[in-house]
Structure formats: C-alpha cells, structure tokens
Amino acid sequence: MDALLPLMALLDEWIADPQKVQLGFSVLLGLTIFALMIALLLLVVGLSDPLRRRLRGLEAEAVAASDGGGAAKASGSGLGQWLGPMGERLIPTEEDARNRIAQRLRRAGKRSPGALNVFYGSRLVLMVVPPLLMIVVLPFVRVPFSTSILLLVFLAIAGYLLPSFWLDKAVRHRTRQVSRGLPDALDLLVVCTEAGLGLGAAIQRVAQDLEISHPDLADELNMFSMQTRAGMDHKAALRDLEERTGVEDIGGLVTTLLQSMRFGTSIATTLRLYAVELRDKRTQKAEEMAAKVSTKMLFPLIFCIMPSFLVVALGPALLGVMAAFAGR
Numbered sequence: 001m002d003a004l005l006p007l008m009a010l011l012d013e014w015i016a017d018p019q020k021v022q023l024g025f026s027v028l029l030g031l032t033i034f035a036l037m038i039a040l041l042l043l044v045v046g047l048s049d050p051l052r053r054r055l056r057g058l059e060a061e062a063v064a065a066s067d068g069g070g071a072a073k074a075s076g077s078g079l080g081q082w083l084g085p086m087g088e089r090l091i092p093t094e095e096d097a098r099n100r101i102a103q104r105l106r107r108a109g110k111r112s113p114g115a116l117n118v119f120y121g122s123r124l125v126l127m128v129v130p131p132l133l134m135i136v137v138l139p140f141v142r143v144p145f146s147t148s149i150l151l152l153v154f155l156a157i158a159g160y161l162l163p164s165f166w167l168d169k170a171v172r173h174r175t176r177q178v179s180r181g182l183p184d185a186l187d188l189l190v191v192c193t194e195a196g197l198g199l200g201a202a203i204q205r206v207a208q209d210l211e212i213s214h215p216d217l218a219d220e221l222n223m224f225s226m227q228t229r230a231g232m233d234h235k236a237a238l239r240d241l242e243e244r245t246g247v248e249d250i251g252g253l254v255t256t257l258l259q260s261m262r263f264g265t266s267i268a269t270t271l272r273l274y275a276v277e278l279r280d281k282r283t284q285k286a287e288e289m290a291a292k293v294s295t296k297m298l299f300p301l302i303f304c305i306m307p308s309f310l311v312v313a314l315g316p317a318l319l320g321v322m323a324a325f326a327g328r
Contacts, residue, residue: 028152032135035128090120107246108170109216111223120162126159171246174216178247181214183282185221186253186275195270199257200228220245235261249278 091097098116105115121146132154185206192202199212207221227237235258242254253274260270 028135028149032128032132033073036132052099088117088121089125091116103243104167104171106244107174108167109174109219110170120168123160123163126162127156128159130159175245175247177214177216178220178245179249181210181217182247182249182253183275183278184214185210186271186278190268190271190275193271199234199267200225249281 080222102116103121105119134148134152134155143151150210171176188209189202189205192205193199197205199301203221204225207218207225210218210221223244224237224241228234232240236255238254242251256270256274257267260267
C-alpha cells in the first residue's frame with residue numbers, strides 16, 4: 001500500500017488542473033470505446049464466417065461421436081458460442097504458450113476443441129466488461145479521480161488473471177479427485193486381471209464400476225478405452241493418460257505397467273504389488289498428517305485456550321489479592 005502513495009499523490013497533483021482531468025477522462029473513454037469496438041468486431045467476424053461455423057460444427061460432431069456428446073455440448077453451449085469466436089483471435093502464436101494452456105485445460109477435464117478459444121474469450125470479456133460497467137457507474141458515485149483510475153486498472157488486471165486462477169483451481173480439484181479414487185481402481189484392476197481379463201478390458205470394466213463413486217477417474221479411464229479401441233497402442237495410450245492427468249501416482253503406475261509389458265511379466269502381479277505399495281504410501285501419508293496434529297494444535301492452545309484457562313484458574317485468586325490490598 002505504501003508503494004501506491006506516490007502514485008496517488010502524483011495523480012492528485014495531475015488532476016488539480018481541470019483541463020488535464022477533462023483530457024484524461026476523454027482519453028480513457030476513447031480507449032474503452034475502442035476496446036469495446038474491437039471486441040464486438042471480433043465477435044461479429046467470428047460468428048459471421050461460414051467456414052469457421054462449419055468447422056466448429058464438424059469438430060463438435062466428432063467430439064460427440066467419441067465422447068458421448070458431453071464435451072460437444074459444453075463447447076457448443078450458448079456461452080461457448082459467444083466466447084469462442086472472440087477468443088479465437090487472441091490465441092498466442094507461440095506453440096509453447098498454446099500447448100501450456102491446452103495441457104492445463106486437459107488436466108482440468110476440458111477436452112473440447114473450442115476450450116482454448118472459450119478460455120481466451122472469457123479473459124477478454126472479463127477484461128473489458130467490468131471496467132465498462134464501472135465507467136457507467138462512476139458518474140453517479142463521488143469517487144476521487146485517482147481512485148477511479150486505480151480501480152479501473154485493478155478490474156482490468158483482475159479480469160485478465162481470473163480465468164487463470166479458476167483453471168488452476170479446477171486442475172487441483174480434478175487431480176485431487178483422481179488421486180483419491182486411484183486405490184479403489186487398482187484393487188478392482190487386480191480383481192479383473194486375476195479373473196482373466198486383459199488390461200484394456202479390465203480398465204473398461206473398472207471405468208464402468210467407478211462412474212458413480214469416482215466420476216473423474218472413470219472419465220480418464222473411459223478415454224483410455226476409447227483410444228485403444230480406436231487403434232492407439234496401449235503404451236501410447238498409457239503415456240497419454242499420464243500426461244493428461246498429471247497425477248504422480250498414475251505416472252508411477254504407467255511406468256510400472258510399461259516395464260511389465262517390456263519384460264513380459266504378469267500384469268496382475270505387477271498391479272497387486274503396486275496396489276500394496278500405494279496402500280503403504282497412503283498409510284504413511286496419513287501417519288505423517290497425524291504426527292503434525294500436535295504441532296498444529298500448539299498455536300490454538302497457546303493463544304486461545306491457555307488465556308481462558310488462566311483467567312478461570314487465577315481470576316478468583318487475583319480478585320482476592322486485589323481486594324485484600326484494597327482493604328489494607
């Protein structure tokens with residue numbers, strides 16, 4: 001906050017001149033209108049292009065055929081139809097930047113073809129719309145000019161960063177849900193493989209059984225089954241599963257399965273050993289969290305419980321001592 005004081009002082013000194021204030025407001029209003037016109041132009045160009053509409057329709061049909069229509073509905077919803085064309089023009093040209101955002105979207109469970117366009121479109125909307133609304137409201141509210149400028153800049157920066165924060169939160173939530181359901185999936189895989197099913201059939205059966213209890217993990221396993229049925233090699237599908245989820249335990253499982261395929265060992269034995277190892281790992285993690293409880297309880301005991309205990313235990317004695325000294 002101290003770093004903003006010189007900036008606010010400079011703005012207060014700058015707005016002392018009414019002509020400068022009028023000029024600054026005119027420039028700000030012009031820039032806002034220009035940004036709004038650019039956003040509307042991108043929207044109109046994206047929606048009116050028949051070739052792009054046809055390509056988006058074909059992509060939605062392909063995703064619906066491979067994913068049961070869920071991702072296509074998500075990308076073809078009303079909001080996605082408006083945000084997609086706007087974000088299509090804002091996608092960075094660098095391949096590394098596009099791949100990073102696309103990988104984060106995949107790990108968040110957003111695998112539709114237009115997910116990247118919707119992400120950048122929502123970023124543009126959140127950067128432009130809140131400042132515009134604030135400019136409409138400011139004439140009716142008595143706020144200093146310097147404060148209003150800082151507020152508009154803050155809203156624009158927050159609108160730019162908010163989709164990234166939401167995406168990070170979605171990735172963490174999905175990763176946690178997938179990790180939570182992995183031990184149950186391993187136990188079911190062990191049962192299925194020992195019953196005589198192959199790896200692909202066992203994963204497909206486990207995905208059907210986990211659709212209610214662990215839907216995120218079941219979705220990833222269903223994607224693996226569809227990839228193998230489409231002709232992808234098991235090793236490539238396993239590598240894609242590891243990259244798509246970003247879970248450390250799944251990475252270890254994939255490495256173990258690939259080594260088992262390479263050396264020709266039993267898949268059932270490999271899964272059983274890894275299930276035991278993962279169960280031991282979860283037990284150690286629970287014991288570690290339990291060992292931290294005593295240290296974490298130290299601060300509430302000292303700052304919350306101990307003062308009240310001292311008041312209850314020593315309060316009457318202190319009152320008696322004070323009364324005795326007052327009587328003397």
